Amino acid sequence: EPEVTQTPSHQVTQMGQEVILRCVPISNHLYFYWYRQILGQKVEFLVSFYNNEISEKSEIFDDQFSVERPDGSNFTLKIRSTKLEDSAMYFCASRQQDRGKSLFGPGTRLTVT
Amino acid sequence: AQKVTQAQTEISVVEKEDVTLDCVYETRDTTYYLFWYKQPPSGELVFLIRRNSFDEQNEISGRYSWNFQKSTSSFNFTITASQVVDSAVYFCALSEALGETSGSRLTFGEGTQLTVNP
Numbered sequence: 001e002p003e004v005t006q007t008p009s010h011q012v013t014q015m016g017q018e019v020i021l022r023c024v025p026i027s028n029h030l031y032f033y034w035y036r037q038i039l040g041q042k043v044e045f046l047v048s049f050y051n052n053e054i055s056e057k058s059e060i061f062d063d064q065f066s067v068e069r070p071d072g073s074n075f076t077l078k079i080r081s082t083k084l085e086d087s088a089m090y091f092c093a094s095r096q097q098d099r100g101k102s103l104f105g106p107g108t109r110l111t112v113t
Numbered sequence: 114a115q116k117v118t119q120a121q122t123e124i125s126v127v128e129k130e131d132v133t134l135d136c137v138y139e140t141r142d143t144t145y146y147l148f149w150y151k152q153p154p155s156g157e158l159v160f161l162i163r164r165n166s167f168d169e170q171n172e173i174s175g176r177y178s179w180n181f182q183k184s185t186s187s188f189n190f191t192i193t194a195s196q197v198v199d200s201a202v203y204f205c206a207l208s209e210a211l212g213e214t215s216g217s218r219l220t221f222g223e224g225t226q227l228t229v230n231p
Contacts, residue, residue, distance in 0.1 A: 033218070043158070043204060045218040056218055091158060095217075101148070102208075102219060104158040 002026045004105035006092050012111045013082055021077045021108045023092030031095040032075045033102065034067065036060070036088040043091065049075065082112045115140045117207050119222035126195055127230050134190045134225045136205030142166075147181065147188045148206040148219065158204070164188065195229045202226050 005024045013019050025032050034046040047057040047067055054067065066078045075094075079086055092105040116139040126132045138147065149161040162172065164181055172179045176193045192199055206219040 031217070035219070042223045043206075043219075043221040045220065048218055058218075089156060093219075101160050101163045103160060104150075106157045109156075 004092055004094055004103055006090075006105035006108050008108060009106065010109045010111070012113065015084055015112055016081050019079050019082055019110065021079075021090050021092075021110070023075045023077070023105055024073050025075055025092065025094030026096070026103060027073070029094035029096045029103075031055075031097075031102075032067075032069070033093040033095070034077045035091045035093060035104075037091065037107075038088045046077070046090075079110075082110075084112050086110060087112045115142075115145075115207050115209055115220045117205050117220055117222035119203075119205055119225050121225045122223070123226045123228070125228045125230065128197060129194050130229075131191060131193050132195050132227065132229075134192075134203050134205075134227065136188045136190065136222060138186050138188065138205070138207045140207060140209055142209045144209075146208040146217075148208065149179070149188075149190050150204045150206060150221075152202040152204060152224070154201070161190075192227075195227075197229050197231055200227060200229045 007022045011019055032049040035043050036046055037043045045058050047061045048055045049067055064080045068076050089107045089109050091107045093102040095102045118137045121135055145166045147164045151159040151161055162179055169181050169183055178191045180189045202224045204224045205222045208217045208219050
């Protein structure tokens with residue numbers, strides 16, 4: 001079965017640095033998502049992306065965050081100036097159609113020091 | 114606004130016991146979707162089931178079964194004859210059907226940590 005992939009699996013960065021988390025969604029999927037999970041907490045929605053634009057974003061997704069689909073395969077999440085509280089597991093997900101199931105990537109663990 | 118509540122933070126059982134994980138949801142929509150995901154210690158989120166609000170038929174998949182009751186806004190998950198490999202955090206999630214161009218975000222519950230002891 002096709003899978004969502006994410007790189008890197010673990011990223012360590014210093015506060016104030018920019019990071020880019022990368023995802024390759026499943027090829028025939030149309031909807032793309034980023035979620036995050038602070039250690040020991042629930043999974044929280046960040047942003048959804050459809051038809052090359054953001055379709056919805058949460059209050060967490062402020063001006064420090066941006067997403068991009070630079071080519072037909074990659075979907076990236078950029079954090080411009082990381083803060084300690086950005087430390088979390090970041091999950092990418094994709095969905096084939098609006099009412100289909102969301103399939104998640106393995107996650108990128110971001111550690112901000 | 115949508116909300117999912119998993120009141121059980123942690124459950125510990127002995128292998129071969131049956132265990133039920135509770136999920137209660139809130140939504141204003143008449144059309145919505147409910148999900149269960151498993152998060153093993155390795156951290157990934159594994160899709161288990163999706164159920165739409167118009168289908169209240171219970172579902173069974175091997176040792177797993179789901180009980181959807183619209184009257185009580187619950188979507189409970191039962192594991193029969195639990196095994197050590199079932200140890201994981203289980204998340205219930207809700208998605209409202211907002212239309213073709215919207216994202217239909219998933220709202221997750223807090224999760225239930227299930228530990229199955231040998």
